[in-house]
Amino acid sequence: MSAGSLRLRGRSRADHARGALFQGLLLFSLAIGFVTLGVLLFDVLQRGLPYLDLALLTNAPSTDPQIAGARPAILATVYMMVILLVTVLPIGVATAIYLEEYANKERWYNRLLDLNIQNLAAVPSIVYGILGLAFLVRGLGLGRVLLAGALILTLLVLPIVIVSSREAIRAVPDSIRQGGYALGATQWQVIWRQVLPSAIPGIATGSILALARAIGETAPLILVGALTYVSFNPTIMGPFTALPIQIYQYISRPQEEFKLIAAAAIIVLLAILLTMNAFAIWLRNRYQKRW
Amino acid sequence: MPPMETTAAPVKIAGMRVETAGARELPAQREVLFDVKDLRVTYAGVPALDGVSLEIYRNYITAFIGPSGCGKSTFIRCFNRLNDMIPSASVEGSVLYHGEDLYGKDVDPVEVRKLIGMVFQKPNPFPKSIYDNIAFGPRVLGMKDGLDERVEQALHQAALWDEVKDRLKESALSLSGGQQQRLCIARCLAVEPEVILMDEPASALDPISTTRIEDLMHELKRNYTIVIVTHNMQQAARVADKTAFFSVDVAPDGNRRTGILVEYDDTSKIFTTPADKRTEDYVTGRFG
Numbered sequence: 001m002s003a004g005s006l007r008l009r010g011r012s013r014a015d016h017a018r019g020a021l022f023q024g025l026l027l028f029s030l031a032i033g034f035v036t037l038g039v040l041l042f043d044v045l046q047r048g049l050p051y052l053d054l055a056l057l058t059n060a061p062s063t064d065p066q067i068a069g070a071r072p073a074i075l076a077t078v079y080m081m082v083i084l085l086v087t088v089l090p091i092g093v094a095t096a097i098y099l100e101e102y103a104n105k106e107r108w109y110n111r112l113l114d115l116n117i118q119n120l121a122a123v124p125s126i127v128y129g130i131l132g133l134a135f136l137v138r139g140l141g142l143g144r145v146l147l148a149g150a151l152i153l154t155l156l157v158l159p160i161v162i163v164s165s166r167e168a169i170r171a172v173p174d175s176i177r178q179g180g181y182a183l184g185a186t187q188w189q190v191i192w193r194q195v196l197p198s199a200i201p202g203i204a205t206g207s208i209l210a211l212a213r214a215i216g217e218t219a220p221l222i223l224v225g226a227l228t229y230v231s232f233n234p235t236i237m238g239p240f241t242a243l244p245i246q247i248y249q250y251i252s253r254p255q256e257e258f259k260l261i262a263a264a265a266i267i268v269l270l271a272i273l274l275t276m277n278a279f280a281i282w283l284r285n286r287y288q289k290r291w
Numbered sequence: 292m293p294p295m296e297t298t299a300a301p302v303k304i305a306g307m308r309v310e311t312a313g314a315r316e317l318p319a320q321r322e323v324l325f326d327v328k329d330l331r332v333t334y335a336g337v338p339a340l341d342g343v344s345l346e347i348y349r350n351y352i353t354a355f356i357g358p359s360g361c362g363k364s365t366f367i368r369c370f371n372r373l374n375d376m377i378p379s380a381s382v383e384g385s386v387l388y389h390g391e392d393l394y395g396k397d398v399d400p401v402e403v404r405k406l407i408g409m410v411f412q413k414p415n416p417f418p419k420s421i422y423d424n425i426a427f428g429p430r431v432l433g434m435k436d437g438l439d440e441r442v443e444q445a446l447h448q449a450a451l452w453d454e455v456k457d458r459l460k461e462s463a464l465s466l467s468g469g470q471q472q473r474l475c476i477a478r479c480l481a482v483e484p485e486v487i488l489m490d491e492p493a494s495a496l497d498p499i500s501t502t503r504i505e506d507l508m509h510e511l512k513r514n515y516t517i518v519i520v521t522h523n524m525q526q527a528a529r530v531a532d533k534t535a536f537f538s539v540d541v542a543p544d545g546n547r548r549t550g551i552l553v554e555y556d557d558t559s560k561i562f563t564t565p566a567d568k569r570t571e572d573y574v575t576g577r578f579g
Contacts, residue, residue, distance in 0.1 A: 104378050175415035179475070182371060183428035183482055184405035193431065198418055 044270070048263030056264050060231040061246065065257035070265050073246035076146055076234040077215060077272075080242065083150035084157070084214055089207055091154075092161030093196075096203075099162075100169040101191055121159035128156045129223030137224050144225025146240035152220050157210035164206020168199040201287035208280035212273050218244040243269050317532055322349040324486070324516050325370065330384035332365050332374065339365045340550040343384075345535055352508060352517045354527035354558065357537030358573070362550020363520045366537070367488050369393075370518065371407040372400040405432060408479035412491040414471035416463035416478075421455050424463045424474055428482035441481055449477035450507055469500025476507065480515075487511065489519040493526065505530050524574060527558065534561040536570045 059069025095117075103110040132152030142148045172195050180190035227241050228249040234240040241249075243265065250262035325347035332340040340362035347353050355363040365374065372393060374380040386393045393403055417424050425442040429435065442459070446452040451473045455466070463474055472492060479487055489508075493501040508517055508530050521527050527534050535555040539548050554561065554570045565571045 106378065173415075175411060175413060176417060178373065178376070178409075178411065179415040179417065179478075180427070180431075181373065181376065182404055182409035182411075183431065183478065184401055185428075185431040186401050189431045193427070194417055 041270075044263050044266050047260050048265075048267045051260045051264035052267055053264075056261065056268070061229060061249075062231070065255060065261060068250075068258070068261055070243065070246050070250075070261075070268070072230045072232060072234055073241045073243045073265075074268065076149075076230070076240040077243040079146060079234060079236065079240075080150040080153060081211055081215060083147065083236070084153050084211060085207070087151065087154045088158055088161050088210065092158055092207070092210075093165050093203060095158075095162045096165035096169055097191060097196075100166050101187070101195070117159050117162055121163060125156055125217055126219045126223065128152055129220030131155070132220055132224040143237075144227075144239060145237050146234050147236050148224045149221045149226055149240060149242065152224050153214040153217060156217065156220060157214045160210040160213060161203075161207050164209070165199070165203045168202025168206065169195060171202060172198045201283055205280045205284045208276050208283070212276045212280075215273060215276075216244055216269070218242070218248065221245060318348075318350045321351075323347070324349040324388065326387040326390075327369075328385045328387070330366070330369060330382065330386065332362070332369065333381050333383075334377070335379040337547070338549045341540075343550075343552045345552060345555045347516065347518060348533070349516050350512060350514075351532040352512055352519065352530050353533045353535065354531030355518070355520045355535050355537060356522075356524060356527045356573075357550075357553075358539060359522075360548060360550070361537040361539050363537045364490055365550065367409075367490055367518060367520050370486070370488055371404045371409050373404075373409065375400050405482060406484055407486040407488060408482065408484035409488040409490065410472070410475050410479055410492045413495050414468055414475050416466070416471050416474055418462065418464060420460050421463050421466070421474065422459040425478050425481045428478060432482055434482070445477040445481035448480050448511070449473045450503065450510070451477055467500075469496050469503060472496060472500065472504060473507065476504075476511075480511075484515070486516045486518065489517065491520050491522060494522055501526070524562075528562050531558045534558040536561060536565075536567075536573060538569055538573070 055067065056069045057074060058071055059067055060071055061073075062068040099110070099114060099117075103113070105111065105114075129152065132148060132155075136142050136148045136151055137144055142151075176194050176198065177190050180194050181187075185193070221242050222245065225239075226245050227239050228245055230239060230241040247262045247265045247269065250258045250265065253259075323346045327343060327345050327347075330340065330343040331338060343366060355366060357363050368374045369382055369386055370388075370393070374382060382394055384394075388403075388407075392398070417427060419427070422442055425445050426438055429438060429441055434441070443452065443456075446455060451470060454470060455474075458465075463471065466474060472495075476487070476492075493504045496504065505526065508519070511517060519527075519531065533555065534557075536553045537550055538553045540551045541548050554565060554567045556566070560566075561570060562574050565574060571577075
C-alpha cells in the first residue's frame, strides 16, 4: 500500500452525529427507568422514614394512628415465605432434574411438559388466585387460611424456580457428567455428587428471586381470602393478612397519618426485598463456577 | 525376563524420523482382551461406523488413527458403553471382553465402566479439591478403606504426586492443563481399572505436557491395557504397539459418510509398509 492511499480521516460528520444521537437515546431510555425508581424511593423515604419505628414492627393495626403497626402482616409474610421455601424448592428442583437429566426430549409428553411450564410462568397471578379459591380453599376445604395463601404462592412461583434451576443444571458442562460416568458412577451418583453441587448457586439465586416475587404479590392472596384487618398474630391454619395487603389497607383509610404509616411499611417491604436480592447476588458471585 | 516381541525400527512420518514403540517391551504372550466383531454404530439410524472387527491385546497400547469424522471417537466409546448416554445412538455387533459381550442383555454399563476407565480429550477435573477428584471414584464405588493411601498411590502412578502433595485440598481447577490431564489419569487409576481408554488425551496440551503423558503411558502399560485415539500420527508411532487406521467411506451418492476400519497391524508396519493404499496415503501425508 502506498502512503497516499492510506485514509485515516474520512468519516463524515453526519456519521459521528448519528452515533452520538444514538448514544443519547440509549441514555434517555436508561434514565426513564432509573429516574422513576429514584423519585418513587425518594417520595416513600421522605414520607415514611419519620414513621419507621419499632412500634410499626411490634404493634398490631389499630384505629389510632399513634399506636398502629403492622406486626401481624409482617409475621404472616414471614410465615408464608418459610412455607413457600419448604414447598417450592424440593418440587421445583426435582422437576428441573427430571426435565434436564432424565426426560428424553424426543418423547411428546416431555415436550408437552416443557411447553406447559413455560406457559405457566406467564399466567397472570389473579388466575392462580382463582385456582386457589376453587381448589385449595373450597375443593380441599382448607378454608381462608395462611397455608392456602402460602400454597397458592408456591404454585405461582414454581415455574420461576423450575426454569432457573433448569438453567443452572444445564450450565454444568457435560464433560463433568461423562467424567463421573467413566468412573463407574450411576446416574443418581453423578447428579447428586457432581451436577447438583455445581448447580446450587444458580438454583439458590433463582429461588430467592422467586421468593422476592412472591413477597410482593397481593391479588392471589385477596382471592384466597386474606383479610385486610388482622389485629392478632397469624397461625398457619388461621386467618391472615400480608404486608402488601396491609399497606393497601392503610392507604385506603381516610386519615392522612395512615398514609404515612403505609409509606413506612413500604420501606419495610422494600428492605426485605432488597436484602433478599442482595443475598442472591452475593451468592451468585461467591459461588460462581468458572469452567 | 521372558523373550520379547520386537518389531520395529525408526520410521519416517512426513519426513520426520520417529522411534516406534515396537522396539519396547511387550508381554511374552499375546492375550486377547477385547474381541470386536462386526461392530456398527448408528446415530438416529444414520451409521457412523460400520463393519469394524479387531482384537485388542492385554498390556498393549493400541492406537486408533484416521481423519476427522472417521468414527474413531465413536468407536472408543463403545468399549465403556459411553455411547449409551446418547439416546439416539445404537450399537450392533459385539464387543467381547474376556470373552463376554459388553452389550449382552444382563450387562450393567455401570459395572463395565468400573473396569474400563476413560480419559477425555479436554481435561475435565471436577470443580472440587485435588483430593476429592481422586477420591470420587473410590467413594461412589464403596472402596472407602485406606482412601488416603489410594489417593496417594494414584497420584504417584500418574506422576503427579510430587507436584501436588502439599496442596491436595486446593481446587483441581488451579492446576495447569497438563497437570489436570494427569489428575484425570490418576482419577481413573484410583478405581483400579483393567483398561484405560484415552480419547485424544494430549490434543489440548502443550508439547512438554504431551511428552509427559506419553512417558506415563509407557509406564502404565505394564499394569494396564491402553487404547488411545489420536489425531497425531507421530504420537501413535511413538506410543502404540498396534495401530488401527480408520477412514471415511463416502456413499456413491455422496450423502452418507460412514467410518470404516481400513487396516490394523503392528504400528511399525502401518507406518512403514502398510498393506492398503489408503493407509499409505494417510501416513505419508497425502491425505487427511
